[in-house]
Amino acid sequence: MDIPRIFNITESAHRIHNPFTPEKLATLGAALRLERGTRMLDLGCGSGEMLCTWARDYGIIGTGIDMSSLFIEQAQRRAVELGVTDQVKFIHDDAAGYVSDEKVGLAACVGATWIGGGVAGTIELLRRSLLPGGIILIGEPYWRQLPPTEDVAKGCGAHSISDFLILPELLSSFRRLGYDVVEMVLADQDSWDRYEAAKWLTMRRWLEANPNDDFAKEVRAELTLEPERYATYTREYLGWGVFALMPR
Ligand code: SAH
Numbered sequence: 001m002d003i004p005r006i007f008n009i010t011e012s013a014h015r016i017h018n019p020f021t022p023e024k025l026a027t028l029g030a031a032l033r034l035e036r037g038t039r040m041l042d043l044g045c046g047s048g049e050m051l052c053t054w055a056r057d058y059g060i061i062g063t064g065i066d067m068s069s070l071f072i073e074q075a076q077r078r079a080v081e082l083g084v085t086d087q088v089k090f091i092h093d094d095a096a097g098y099v100s101d102e103k104v105g106l107a108a109c110v111g112a113t114w115i116g117g118g119v120a121g122t123i124e125l126l127r128r129s130l131l132p133g134g135i136i137l138i139g140e141p142y143w144r145q146l147p148p149t150e151d152v153a154k155g156c157g158a159h160s161i162s163d164f165l166i167l168p169e170l171l172s173s174f175r176r177l178g179y180d181v182v183e184m185v186l187a188d189q190d191s192w193d194r195y196e197a198a199k200w201l202t203m204r205r206w207l208e209a210n211p212n213d214d215f216a217k218e219v220r221a222e223l224t225l226e227p228e229r230y231a232t233y234t235r236e237y238l239g240w241g242v243f244a245l246m247p248r
Contacts, residue, residue, distance in 0.1 A: 001094065003068045009206050009219060010199040012070065015078070017046040018111040018139060019187035019195040019240045025050060026057065028185040028242055032106070032135060034058040039104040041129050043095040043122075044112025048075025048088065055084035060106070062088050065095040100129040110139030110242055120177055127247065135182065136245040142170045144239040155233035167239060174245055183244035189235055196230045 002008070011017050016025060029050075036059030042051055045064025052075065054060045066072050072092040079085045095115045100107075107126035109115055116122030119140055126136045143166045147153040153161045165173060174181050187195075203223040207216060 001067060001092075002070075005215060006218065006222075008068060008070045009215065010203055010222070012206070013202045014195070014198060015047055015049045015074075016195070017071070019192040020139075020185075020242070021191045021194050022049075022053070024185055024187070024191055025053060028137075028183075029054045029058055031183045031185060032244060034060055034106070037061060038106055039102065039131075040106040041098075041100050041104045041108065041126070043098060043107075043109040043115050043126070045071075045075060045090065046111075047071045048078050048090055050108070050110065051075070051088045051090075052078045052082045052084055055079075055087040056082045060087070062104075062106075063091065063100065064088065065091045065093050065098055067092070067094050097125065098129075099125070103131040103134070104129050105131050105134045106137065107134065108137035108139075110137060111240075113138065113140055119173065123174075123177060123179070123245065130247075134246075136179070136247075137242055138174075138245065139240070139242040140164075140170065142167045142239045142241065143237060145237050147237050152233060152237060155229060156238045157234065158238075164238075167241075171243075174243060178248050179245040180248055181243055182246050184241050186241040187239065192235055192238075192240070196234065197227075200227060 038060045040060045040062030042064040045051060045066045048064050051062045051064050069092050072090050075090040079088050107129045109122045113119050113122040116125040123136055141164050143164050146166060147161050150160055171181050203219050207219055210216060
């Protein structure tokens, strides 16, 4: 079981697999006013940067689940590097339907809401692991500017304009699901660059190391076109943020 290989190639050098910088991740951790010993669950934890750094900085205890074996190995190495192996645990698995045995104070799905079949389904799934008074974290794109045409939405990697909402509508969708939005930290164009532009050097280096790989043609095509696609579409139209929610 694994994710499509292209992600394991293009994001192999990323610690954060989202348009967030380490500074924004730390800002979010501080904003949540976490108590030491808070239990956390992270579905689609990627390389575990949120769990590992928050274990180090805020004393949380947590479990991360991810379907990429590469990212889970990286998460385990990061836990060793930051000296938090007694606080965090990483599981290589499909997180769909995952509910923790012991309920948590912080239940997250940051940039992987397909795991619960969309934002509403993922919130519902996370809620099943949540302690009373706990916080749910959802990382999700929104339209910075509404795309003028469906082609522009496709240029952003969306299937259609209706895949995402504009920010006020995303916030009202949380309200309508019965949640208070109690905090948020948003990406900006510079933090988007850290996510997207970092893939280009990784792809270039990978191509140099693997010229005869079956995948080289696909990676070459992506590296050739990606910078212009990104600057034309995603960077202009797509926003992203992490939203902290508490059931009303
Ligand atoms: N939250 C992490 C990773 C976001 S990228 C971060 O912010 O860095 C999306 C992640 O979801 C990837 O790590 C991918 O491997 C993982 N993923 C995709 N489908 C999944 C599934 N069904 N179950 C668990 N993880 C999944």
